[in-house]
Amino acid sequence: MAGTTRDRLVAAGVQIVDEHGFREVGVRAVAARVGVSHGAPRRYFATLDALLAAIAAEGIADLDAVLRPAIDAGIPAAAVAYWRFARDRPGMFELIFRHDVLAGAGESLRTTTGAWFRALVAETGDAEHALACWSSVHGLCVLAATRVPDAVGVVIDEATVRRVAENVGGS
Template sequence: MIDTVYMSGEVQPLRARLIDCGRELLDDGGIDAVGLRAVARHAGVSHGAPRRYFPTHKALLAAIAASGFAELSERLRSAIVSEADPLARVRRTARQYLSFADTHRTLFELMFRHDLLEGSGEDLRHHSKPLYETVVALVADAGAETPHVVALNLWTQLHGVATLRATRSIEVIVGDFDVEAFVAQLIDLHLRA
């Protein structure tokens, strides 16, 4: 039973390699390009190898989504520890969230497709809820009187901006869009109210 693969001079656990290959296929061709056989072919393993780790297509997609949550969480943690001022932490975290969404568009979309991933065996709330709780803690530290309400408003608006940017809808409607200025206004609106 092979649990590792040798690729480009390094040994990698097979499960991790399959997830990485799934992410590459996702980036190149969207959700429809990611299948168990396609991932196996891309990873250079037998077509049955992915089933040892992912019994269904949904399980594979959910594992890919979970890897996205892990990466996004790490980026947000780095943003938080790099700033001392609470308001600056909120702004930096918001920028990181939007940057991740912009650089990983299809992964970002998949991560929040709970409808598609339901029944996958992966509890994605286990990954997404801590992100929301991070926003709650950040806005509470920045002085929000009702942190859960402010966090939900801010997160849904940031997520909306990320989604609209991914589809280029904002640019079509308003032309040039200064996302930095808009996010700063959005944060000020919620935290200075």
């Protein structure tokens, strides 16, 4: 791992989140992965929540990199990009929407997610319509991640996500 110690700590945290989920991130686990003392992360992050916010900022940047161009291609394309991120990186997807954990941790994470919503509003022309679309697609992602639909024999896949986005959000 190249970069500053802070960068290496965040990168290690991202790896842990992607491999095991955000609940497995701890100061000692991150330090051990980087090969520094367990006290080293405290030089860069006053609290575990501050470390989690820095990790979440990386995840939000990654989601932003795939979501922004997709939004420009229309709501169904954006919905599928969102779905793929949630499917491929469920631990990070959960972390970046845990505002209860991340609030006040110093990363201004809602700035980026707010821009996504404003882009959806611009695409739909109506804030309530945009909210209905985002909440529908986000709900599908959460349901699929928790495997709730398996219990009732429903499959949530990209085609389902696209249909919901087309019906709720338009094209």
